Amino acid sequence: MTAVQPGASGTLASLIGAISGASLAETGSTVTVKVPAAELEGAVHHLAAAGARLADLFAAGQDPTVLRLVWALDAERQYLVMQSDVSGQEYPPLSDVAPAAFAEECEIYEQFGIRPASGKPLNRVALPPHAGPDFPRLGHQPPQAPAEIHAPHTVGGHAFEFPFGPVRQVGVESLYYGLVTSGEEIVDLYLFTWHKHRGLEWRLRGQAPRDALFHVERTEGLSAIAVSWAFAAAVEAALGVAPPPAAQRTRAVALELERLYNHAAATAALCQATGLTVGQSAAEIALERLLRLNAAAFGHRYLFGVMDVGGVRRAPEEAALRAGLRGARSELRRAADALASTNSFLDRLEAAGIVTGEQARRLGLVGPVARAAGLAIDARKDQPAQPYLEFPPAVAIRGSGDVLARFQVMQDEAAESVRLIGDLLDAGAGAGTASLPGAGGSGLGWAESSRGEALAWVALDADGRISRARLRPASVRNWRGFDDACRSQNVFTDIPIIEASFWLTVAGTAR
Amino acid sequence: MTTSDPSIHPQRTAAGATPPEGGPDAHEEQATAELLRQRIASQFGRSLHIRTLDTGSCAACEQEIRLLTAPHYDLHRLGFFFTPAPRHADLLMVTGPMIRAFDIAARKTYDAMPGPKIVVATGACALGGVYQPDAFVHGSVGGVLPADVWIPGCPPSPLALLHGLLVAVDRLAEKVAGLSFASDDRAGEGLQ
Amino acid sequence: MTLWFLRGLRRGVVTTRYPARPDDSAADLPTPPVFRAEDLDQALADRLVAVCPSHALRRDADALVFDVGACTACGRCQEAAPGAVTSSGEFELAATSRGHLVKRIPLRREARA
Numbered sequence: 001m002t003a004v005q006p007g008a009s010g011t012l013a014s015l016i017g018a019i020s021g022a023s024l025a026e027t028g029s030t031v032t033v034k035v036p037a038a039e040l041e042g043a044v045h046h047l048a049a050a051g052a053r054l055a056d057l058f059a060a061g062q063d064p065t066v067l068r069l070v071w072a073l074d075a076e077r078q079y080l081v082m083q084s085d086v087s088g089q090e091y092p093p094l095s096d097v098a099p100a101a102f103a104e105e106c107e108i109y110e111q112f113g114i115r116p117a118s119g120k121p122l123n124r125v126a127l128p129p130h131a132g133p134d135f136p137r138l139g140h141q142p143p144q145a146p147a148e149i150h151a152p153h154t155v156g157g158h159a160f161e162f163p164f165g166p167v168r169q170v171g172v173e174s175l176y177y178g179l180v181t182s183g184e185e186i187v188d189l190y191l192f193t194w195h196k197h198r199g200l201e202w203r204l205r206g207q208a209p210r211d212a213l214f215h216v217e218r219t220e221g222l223s224a225i226a227v228s229w230a231f232a233a234a235v236e237a238a239l240g241v242a243p244p245p246a247a248q249r250t251r252a253v254a255l256e257l258e259r260l261y262n263h264a265a266a267t268a269a270l271c272q273a274t275g276l277t278v279g280q281s282a283a284e285i286a287l288e289r290l291l292r293l294n295a296a297a298f299g300h301r302y303l304f305g306v307m308d309v310g311g312v313r314r315a316p317e318e319a320a321l322r323a324g325l326r327g328a329r330s331e332l333r334r335a336a337d338a339l340a341s342t343n344s345f346l347d348r349l350e351a352a353g354i355v356t357g358e359q360a361r362r363l364g365l366v367g368p369v370a371r372a373a374g375l376a377i378d379a380r381k382d383q384p385a386q387p388y389l390e391f392p393p394a395v396a397i398r399g400s401g402d403v404l405a406r407f408q409v410m411q412d413e414a415a416e417s418v419r420l421i422g423d424l425l426d427a428g429a430g431a432g433t434a435s436l437p438g439a440g441g442s443g444l445g446w447a448e449s450s451r452g453e454a455l456a457w458v459a460l461d462a463d464g465r466i467s468r469a470r471l472r473p474a475s476v477r478n479w480r481g482f483d484d485a486c487r488s489q490n491v492f493t494d495i496p497i498i499e500a501s502f503w504l505t506v507a508g509t510a511r
Numbered sequence: 512m513t514t515s516d517p518s519i520h521p522q523r524t525a526a527g528a529t530p531p532e533g534g535p536d537a538h539e540e541q542a543t544a545e546l547l548r549q550r551i552a553s554q555f556g557r558s559l560h561i562r563t564l565d566t567g568s569c570a571a572c573e574q575e576i577r578l579l580t581a582p583h584y585d586l587h588r589l590g591f592f593f594t595p596a597p598r599h600a601d602l603l604m605v606t607g608p609m610i611r612a613f614d615i616a617a618r619k620t621y622d623a624m625p626g627p628k629i630v631v632a633t634g635a636c637a638l639g640g641v642y643q644p645d646a647f648v649h650g651s652v653g654g655v656l657p658a659d660v661w662i663p664g665c666p667p668s669p670l671a672l673l674h675g676l677l678v679a680v681d682r683l684a685e686k687v688a689g690l691s692f693a694s695d696d697r698a699g700e701g702l703q
Numbered sequence: 704m705t706l707w708f709l710r711g712l713r714r715g716v717v718t719t720r721y722p723a724r725p726d727d728s729a730a731d732l733p734t735p736p737v738f739r740a741e742d743l744d745q746a747l748a749d750r751l752v753a754v755c756p757s758h759a760l761r762r763d764a765d766a767l768v769f770d771v772g773a774c775t776a777c778g779r780c781q782e783a784a785p786g787a788v789t790s791s792g793e794f795e796l797a798a799t800s801r802g803h804l805v806k807r808i809p810l811r812r813e814a815r816a
Contacts, residue, residue, distance in 0.1 A: 130612065170562060198567055214777065221570050288582075301575075588718070663735070
């Protein structure tokens with residue numbers, strides 16, 4: 001069990017020292033460092049060597065386009081936004097240093113037309129194949145279309161590629177897999193998600209932040225609270241506003257309820273994938289009770305309409321919540337305990353879909369997937385914002401990195417969520433919203449969704465309207481770990497099991 | 512929770528269709544609906560196979576649909592079954608705002624279903640809410656597939672989905688036609 | 704498997720009786736609004752149209768047009784006009800004609816004094 005290796009007591013200080021021409025600004029607890037383009041590669045080397053975690057990479061604006069990297073300095077409990085103006089069409093090759101950045105480099109190329117200088121082929125990830133010059137983009141059209149196929153792979157012996165989807169099993173989201181197999185074993189697996197691209201970030205431009213929440217919470221409906229919290233927090237950071245403490249506690253109550261139902265749903269999906277119908281039914285009973293609890297507490301089974309910019313739109317119905325929580329919790333716990341005693345179930349999970357700690361670190365994975373691989377990262381603990389400063393959670397860690405470890409992490413987290421909800425209610429969870437100045441600015445926000453750290457970065461113009469909103473649900477980070485998890489020693493029938501243990505969404509990554 | 516008037520209060524199966532009031536062409540719509548009901552009842556008998564189709568949802572609708580076979584709702588007791596094969600399906604439950612990049616996959620799925628078949632547009636996105644038509648999305652299912660039944664909700668709860676499926680096979684007469692969503696006596700005025 | 708069998712027996716049946724019987728859990732579900740026509744003047748109608756994020760509220764010359772199909776039951780119209788707009792409690796909304804989901808609600812002829 002390891003954490004990131006911090007550079008002495010000041011990764012930040014040493015970075016500024018090492019990069020000539022860097023300048024620094026602080027917004028709340030987030031530091032922004034402007035780095036001249038010529039120094040960008042060196043700066044990325046420096047932070048990667050110091051063990052900082054690359055949490056996001058995105059661009060904004062045209063002429064020049066500004067590249068932003070969000071680094072999580074988990075040991076210093078701080079985020080660092082590194083920004084660099086890119087004039088011209090190229091910038092230093094970042095994913096050679098930080099492999100966690102490759103999918104984002106591809107997306108930036110499709111949206112803004114700028115690319116890393118190494119000439120490495122970039123894949124189509126974000127926009128559909130028919131996206132011509134008039135297709136809505138956040139920036140300039142790329143001078144050449146990105147590659148239509150996955151980067152070439154070498155296989156020992158015979159292998160064939162078979163496309164699967166996007167219409168798949170009943171009741172799951174559309175998703176296209178390219179499966180490369182030598183028969184039964186998975187040699188490679190790549191995903192296309194552009195058929196679910198709704199253009200959320202493009203859509204939000206020009207909107208007032210409060211109005212934007214309606215679409216933001218529907219970015220990834222199963223993480224409505226987490227994604228809308230990250231967005232609201234980004235706007236609040238930009239405007240220098242803090243929600244009232246009782247409203248912050250309400251946000252956390254809702255977030256923990258969201259974590260609970262997602263973990264129950266993942267448990268049900270794991271049982272379905274392993275063919276254990278009794279377990280699936282037991283988990284679904286727990287899930288349904290949790291969704292009804294959400295409706296009783298907050299008026300919506302998926303907690304839509306709770307978040308507001310500057311606070312929350314409503315307080316929970318406390319009596320109903322306390323009354324229902326105990327029963328729903330024990331339903332889930334009994335199901336999990338029974339599963340932990342069912343060898344036929346455990347056998348399917350153990351040693352399946354392994355993601356090592358090294359892979360998780362290299363790819364910048366987050367959430368239960370990372371924690372099951374031994375990485376002690378949890379945004380509630382690492383970059384604590386209220387109310388988690390006052391109510392820090394115990395972080396669940398396992399070491400084996402397999403499906404079983406992810407299942408165990410989720411059960412531990414469910415228990416912890418119930419405890420947190422009780423403590424938050426005891427301290428008082430109310431409604432209320434701080435008033436927003438009609439001003440400009442930019443800011444970073446985050447929340448630990450059930451899938452992992454969700455980030456948002458927002459720039460507001462002088463009228464307080466959105467000029468750029470970057471939404472980065474955890475799914476954007478973690479799908480890239482799915483390939484690694486499926487490869488080597490896994491067979492076709494393991495794929496749904498591994499997918500259930502990741503419990504991501506296509507909507508959250510395709511946006 | 513219920514009164515003696517089944518056309519106003521929820522959760523009673525109406526013995527016959529509630530006569531629709533309001534809206535232009537109400538009689539023409541009623542005649543069309545009646546024909547559809549007769550056709551479905553005679554051709555489908557008592558059980559239906561359902562295929563789902565996600566055209567760009569946020570994933571919440573899919574979660575509610577999955578719960579239809581969960582113990583609390585148990586779709587099977589009503590004679591409905593999910594099938595992954597469009598060739599075996601009678602009914603297509605479509606979620607999402609019909610992202611344009613998905614058109615071909617949507618048409619292929621629909622075309623692979625043998626007739627007679629029913630398309631159920633499911634959730635606010637599929638019905639034209641949430642997203643307006645633009646370069647990314649058609650904005651509703653209707654841009655690409657012919658819908659027969661529409662189920663509102665964001666997401667529609669499993670109870671609403673059950674109601675919608677039963678409307679689709681005429682086991683539960685449609686109630687919403689008779690609702691005005693306006694209160695007070697004047698609501699009747701101006702609605703021909 | 705004995706473990707699961709006994710668990711199941713002990714747990715009992717949770718299946719809803721819907722549609723044969725009403726289901727109490729429906730009481731907590733968000734539902735589309737009901738508009739008090741006597742309160743709807745042009746100004747209020749325009750405010751409600753502006754506040755709806757899903758384009759479920761539109762105007763024509765004499766009426767507020769409410770598209771139940773596009774409604775997400777988000778409650779913003781209710782927050783904007785709490786007396787005039789309340790919750791319908793209806794979740795049995797499926798229609799076999801798209802037009803059945805579009806309701807014209809006539810406006811008051813004069814503004815409230």
